Amino acid sequence: MSLSRLLSSLLDGSESDTESPSTPDGRSETPESTVLFECRDCGTNVSADTVRCPACNGDDIVRYSID
Numbered sequence: 818m819s820l821s822r823l824l825s826s827l828l829d830g831s832e833s834d835t836e837s838p839s840t841p842d843g844r845s846e847t848p849e850s851t852v853l854f855e856c857r858d859c860g861t862n863v864s865a866d867t868v869r870c871p872a873c874n875g876d877d878i879v880r881y882s883i884d
């Protein structure tokens with residue numbers, strides 16, 4: 818139930834600052850492959866050093882490697 822409430826709040830756009838964290842110099846560290854970090858619970862994209870989702874406070878962060 819709490820997850821659906823969080824999703825609706827995200828879709829509402831009221832928390833736009835937590836949905837896309839600004840990391841200006843984070844991209845320069847990716848040499849060849851692109852690595853994405855995403856919250857498994859709510860699907861929010863997070864930065865590489867994020868251990869806890871800023872949107873739902875979950876610590877289940879998954880990593881995707883795109884060659």
Ligand SMILES: [Zn+2]
Nearest residue numbers: 856859870873
């Ligand atoms: Zn989350």
